[in-house]
Amino acid sequence: MYTLPQNHHIHHAASIGHHNRRHNHHVVYCAATTPMKTRPKLEPLVINTTPLITPPKSDDPSLKSTWSHRAWVATGCTTVLASLASSIVGSYDSHIWVEPILSGFVGYLFADLGSGVYHWGIDNYGDASTPLVGSQIDAFQGHHKWPWTITKRQFANNLQALARVVTFTVLPMDIIFHDQPVISGFVGMASGCIMFSQQFHAWAHGTKSKLPPLVVALQDSGVLVSRSQHGAHHRPPYNNNYCIVSGVWNNLLDENKVFEALEMVIFFKFGLRPRSWSEPDSDWTEATEDSLITTSIP
Ligand SMILES: [Zn+2]
Ligand SMILES: [Zn+2]
DSSP states (O other): OOOOOTTOEEEEEEEESOOOTTOOEEEEEEEEEOTTOOOOEEEEEEEEOSOOOOOOOTTOGGGSOOHHHHHHHHHHHHHHHHHHHHHHHHHHHHTOOHHHHHHHHHHHHHHHHHHHHHHHHHHHSOOTTSTTTHHHHHHHHHHHHOGGGGGTSOHHHHHHHHHHHHHHHHHHHHHHTTTOHHHHHHHHHHHHHHHHHHHHHHHHTSOGGGSOHHHHHHHHTTSSOOHHHHHHHTSTTOOSOOOOSSOTTHHHHHHTTHHHHHHHHHHHHHOOOOGGGGOSSTTTSOOOGGGGOOOOOO
């Protein structure tokens, strides 16, 4: 690496390269003069830094849906619809309706609880290098920093990660339980709500005037997670309101400190500290425009 002599003066340093999460270094050109009156030299100085963290712009390709995203969402929806169809056909054939409808409702409640447990887990443990869920952990950390970007993310881009999980878990269940209308009702509703939880989450970040009136009505009636409830997740102390389907479990879980108890168990058993214990720090604090000016030149 090129080192500047001590008596050199840096006249100009310009950082080039995009401030983008995909770049992990800056290239800085330094013009340095020496007492020997040599001409200023331009030498590239590569400074390795941690990945740059700036929010994606609204037209950033990382927010756009690709054909592979759309294909995964279509596959996920097909497996969910196959479950629901099995439940309806089975109910029609066996003339039982109450149990499959009830199991579907239980599936909807289960999805909210599942979304909370999963969200709590990836918010608090692991990092981008964690196997299987590393990209989800990274995405949620980015979401805490720039919550508004979720509203700019296209539909299939937002849902594709969960659509893959749903495809691989629900497809075998569709085959095994195709003649079990009660189980199919539960699986169809639970997996459908889990897959769409990221859409409900995006709506929770929406502005009331810009959301479809039906969505606002469903949020206000508690069928979908409300904007105010989820807004509390993005404010200190950053350790509550993890559920993002209906949010019906949030008060129960938070008032009884269920996640805090789990965090203590994990800490004493495995020595792992959840991220929420270190809050507020820069990881979870929403970035403002002023804090986005990054300087990495020492
Ligand atoms: Zn979160
Ligand atoms: Zn959010």
